[in-house]
Amino acid sequence: MKPHNVLILPGWQNSGPAHWQSRWEDLYGYRRVDQHDWMRPRRGDWIARLExxxxxxxEPAVLVAHSLGCLLTAAWADHSQNTSRVKAALLVAPGDAEREALQxxxxxxxxxxxxxxxxPSVLVGSRNDPYCSFERAQTLATAWxxxxxxxxDAGHINAESGLGNWPAGHAVLAELTNL
Known part of the structure; x- marks a missing residue:
């Protein structure tokens, strides 16, 4: 797997420099899918950009999604005729856009x-994620x-979770994709 074909899919508001996604970009040469508007994300625009x-x-890509990036992966896969262009996806801390507070x-x-x-995909969830209940994360994993x-108890599995470079997460990715 070529590093430039491992695509980082941040969530709403992007991933800052201390986030494990940004660290993986720097450490491994993975490529971020930049969106036109991180603050007011529109599903159709984000799907078009990923496509x-x-x-x-x-070559087939590997998706490394966090939060809204997980929902992007599912929405893109439901609409695209090019799903064979994805080898696998690591889905971390999906946000639940159906929660009243997020709508x-x-x-x-x-x-x-x-x-x-x-x-193939792996979903990593947290028992105390403020943006998605543990039960909802399990439901999403089953559906997907x-x-x-x-x-x-890892919160939203982001910079505030204190994961640093998150080597355990990278091991899950390596197992999923045989990097």
């Missing part, structure tokens, strides 16, 4: 797509056909 980047990959800021992301993903990994 554009995937069509430019020279006003993420109006175009409901309903959440719940179809089985056409490629993802293997579920319980990270315990």
């Amino acid at each position: 554009e980047v995937l069509l430019g990959c020279d 006003p800021v993420l109006p175009s992301w409901s309903p959440v797509h719940l179809q089985r993903l056409p490629f 056909g993802s293997r579920f990994v319980d990270l315990g």
